[in-house]
Amino acid sequence: MTIGSHIMLLPKQKNISRLGKHISTSGDIIGRYERDAMMPSIEVIIKIADMLDISIDNLVSKSDLVLDQATFKRLEDINALPPEAKEYVLGHIEIMIRDFKNKVSGANVFKNLCNPSLHR
Secondary structure (H helix, E strand, O other), rough: HHHHHHHHHHHHHOOOOOOOOEEEEEEOHHHHHOOOOOOOHHHHHHHHHHHHHHHHHHOOOOOOOOOOOOHHHHHHOOOOOOHHHHHHHHHHHHHHHHHHHOOOOOHHHHHHHOOHHHOO
16 A cells, blocks of 8 residues: 555545544645645644654555554564563463354363463
8 A cells, every 4th residue: 555545545434524634634635645746744744643643654655554653563573582481472462362253152262272271
């Protein structure tokens, strides 16, 4: 995705209307950003990212993956853990993702989390 695509889609996903008003920019300028006819300045990129509660990286990334600040912070916290603790946390996340994908009931998810033999 382009930065323009992100500027067009992310406010809609977050139910933010009239982005230009929120960042003190005209709607015409926002439209040019959305069409990739004009590139926002770094100051405007910062304002937009702050308004959308995402990182600048997410806003300018070509990826479709967009993380809110809270999720990004959690990933940073996991990354800062010692290797064994990081492996333990990621193992739990893998189990939960697998179980949710398989539509396992909440009780079974909890049971799996409490069973240390499944974490190896």
